[in-house]
Amino acid sequence: MCEFLPVKSIINILCPVSPRPRCCRMVLCAVRRQLLSSSSSSSGGAWARLLHRHSSGCVHTNVHDFNQDEIREKLQAFPGGSVDLLKQESGVAVLTVNNPSRMNAFSGSMMVDLEERVSQLESWTDGKGLIVQGAAGTFCSGSDLNAVRAISNPQDGMKMCMFMQNALTRLLRLPLISVALVEGRALGGGAELTTACDFRLMASDSVIQFVHKHMGLVPGWGGAARLVRTVGSQNALKLLGGARKVDAELGLQIGLADAVLEVPRAEEGAGTQLQQAEDWLSRYTKGPAPVIRAVKKVVLSGRELPLSEALRTEKDVFGTVWGGPANLHALASKSKHR
Numbered sequence: 001m002c003e004f005l006p007v008k009s010i011i012n013i014l015c016p017v018s019p020r021p022r023c024c025r026m027v028l029c030a031v032r033r034q035l036l037s038s039s040s041s042s043s044g045g046a047w048a049r050l051l052h053r054h055s056s057g058c059v060h061t062n063v064h065d066f067n068q069d070e071i072r073e074k075l076q077a078f079p080g081g082s083v084d085l086l087k088q089e090s091g092v093a094v095l096t097v098n099n100p101s102r103m104n105a106f107s108g109s110m111m112v113d114l115e116e117r118v119s120q121l122e123s124w125t126d127g128k129g130l131i132v133q134g135a136a137g138t139f140c141s142g143s144d145l146n147a148v149r150a151i152s153n154p155q156d157g158m159k160m161c162m163f164m165q166n167a168l169t170r171l172l173r174l175p176l177i178s179v180a181l182v183e184g185r186a187l188g189g190g191a192e193l194t195t196a197c198d199f200r201l202m203a204s205d206s207v208i209q210f211v212h213k214h215m216g217l218v219p220g221w222g223g224a225a226r227l228v229r230t231v232g233s234q235n236a237l238k239l240l241g242g243a244r245k246v247d248a249e250l251g252l253q254i255g256l257a258d259a260v261l262e263v264p265r266a267e268e269g270a271g272t273q274l275q276q277a278e279d280w281l282s283r284y285t286k287g288p289a290p291v292i293r294a295v296k297k298v299v300l301s302g303r304e305l306p307l308s309e310a311l312r313t314e315k316d317v318f319g320t321v322w323g324g325p326a327n328l329h330a331l332a333s334k335s336k337h338r
């Protein structure tokens with residue numbers, strides 16, 4: 001129970017009345033102390049527990065009737081395309097959604113591929129950054145409508161939804177600074193995928209559109225929850241309620257896009273959009289991997305955890321870099337920050 005609920009919520013469940021009787025307050029104080037000490041004494045504290053949840057399948061592991069292996073097997077029955085991973089010496093990996101004949105729509109086997117690639121990235125200890133892109137100049141047109149039609153019964157739809165929520169939650173929680181490189185269209189689940197990255201870079205002619213309403217749906221891959229955190233509830237309501245097309249200009253205006261990429265013009269020597277994305281990301285991934293990964297961890301815990309847990313995690317992560325090679329080197333070189 002304590003692994004999934006903040007201590008405050010547990011206390012409220014144990015005694016919901018307010019003001020609490022004195023005898024109740026004393027017992028609850030003891031419970032609170034016990035919960036807090038058990039959560040901070042485990043190896044690595046809150047971050048370790050957060051990671052443990054990831055590696056064990058994260059958000060839906062305890063849901064009745066959710067069996068990862070069973071849903072993996074079902075999804076494999078809808079093949080086509082692939083999700084490819086290129087880990088580079090620079091510490092920046094490129095993840096490519098690759099199904100160009102269907103505008104990079106996610107087949108069932110690609111969902112399984114995605115989860116496997118995320119597992120590979122979780123164990124890539126030298127990694128610092130990640131670029132998520134679509135093949136052949138377009139991002140992703142969401143789930144493969146052929147597969148959707150075939151698994152339109154509610155039970156299988158829910159399982160697919162939980163499988164993708166897990167995969168995308170783990171993607172966002174990677175200790176890598178991630179960027180979605182949006183070229184062409186990011187529709188439906190493709191739009192949701194962009195929100196599972198820390199940043200979004202949009203090509204000047206690209207569009208992100210949560211088309212779910214037109215499909216009689218709402219996002220189910222965690223895209224609505226992440227969208228609200230990125231652009232606020234007012235903007236999220238407009239984008240979802242109106243299935244509104246977000247071009248690069250609107251994207252910048254509402255904070256969905258972090259930068260707009262130039263259309264590459266060979267004669268002017270502008271790099272490809274992937275090159276531009278790598279250049280953009282390099283300002284955040286320059287430096288030693290342990291420090292970059294620590295930056296992502298403290299920001300992630302600040303974003304996801306209640307303040308008291310986030311502060312504890314920050315302390316734990318601080319302990320991993322304090323007195324480390326990069327810290328000692330900086331101290332020895334008497335660096336100035338002019």
Ligand SMILES: CCC(=O)SCCNC(=O)CCNC(=O)[C@H](O)C(C)(C)COP(=O)(O)OP(=O)(O)OC[C@H]1O[C@@H](n2cnc3c(N)ncnc32)[C@H](O)[C@@H]1OP(=O)(O)O
Nearest residue numbers: 101102103105141142143144145146185187188189190215
């Ligand atoms: C999680 C919830 C979801 O994601 S629900 C899925 C939401 N996505 C959609 O509804 C996208 C539907 N597709 C479209 O609107 C258009 O195909 C878009 C992407 C705008 C591209 O248009 P256009 O440039 O004219 O190309 P096109 O329609 O000829 O498409 C090329 C081929 O790709 C296919 N395609 C496209 N999207 C999907 C998809 N999501 N699932 C399966 N197939 C898809 C098209 O059917 C077309 O195939 P074909 O050449 O006719 O065999």
